Amino acid sequence: MSRIFSVLTLLAALLVAPNMAGAQDLDPENTIYMDLKDGRVTLQLRxxxxxxxxxxxxxxTRDGFYDGIVFHRVIDGFMAQTGDPTGTGMGGSQEPDLKAEFTRTRFKRGVLGMARAGNPNxxxxxxFIMFADGDWLNGQYTVWGEIVGGMEHVDAIKRGEPPQNPDKIIKMQVAADAS
Known part of the structure; x- marks a missing residue:
């Protein structure tokens, strides 16, 4: 009986330990918490x-730019896009545009990519946050992170182009700054 208990305890430890280690290994300076209506999403920056x-x-994020910004383009089976203060998909921040940082990293479910116009820079x-794999985007858009917790809350974002009464980012904060 004690041998069975020992084996079950070992199996439980093996199943739980990797999940706990992953959460503990996140660098707070390269982790962002994004609060949505259904819960918190954890973004690991790359x-x-x-x-x-x-x-x-x-x-x-530290400037509070993303707080209250809507998801203006949400396509089922593809992605949810946000980050435009006008909510139209035509706006951006006052910062200058960025030069592309394309890599061979795959656009798969949970990957975070930067939206852009026709100019790669x-x-x-x-x-945008990928709902599913999108290999046709590989090498065409910059991957800057991935969702490591709370993807179910991303899956619950209201769909549409634009959605009626769109969901929004309630608050985003760098984990190192979180209170």
Missing amino acids: PDLAPNHVERIKKL SANSQF
């Missing part, structure tokens, strides 16, 4: 892939 885009996202403040 300065190794796109250092300039990561710095821009952190600066705008036109990303500013708008970004």
Whole structure:
């Protein structure tokens, strides 16, 4: 009986430990909390892939730029886009546009990419979250992070182009600054 208990305890520890380790390994300076109506989403930033885009996202987050911004373009089975203060998809921040930082990183479910106009060097403040894999975007848009917790809250964002009564980012904060 004690042997069965020991085996079950070991299995439980093996199942729980990786999840706990992942949460503890996140660098607070490169983690963002995005609060949505249904709960908190944890974004892991990837300065190794796109250092300039990561710095821009952190600066705008710390300035409160994203607080209250709507998801203006949400396509089922594709992505949710936000980051435009006008809510139309035509606006951005007062910061200058960024030079592309394209990599071979795949656009898969939960990946965070920078939106841009036709010019590859036109990303500013708008970004999107992938609902599903989108390999046709690989090498065409900058990947700057990924969702590591709360994807179910992203899945609950109201769909539309634009959505009626769109969902919004309640608050975004860099984890290192969170109280």
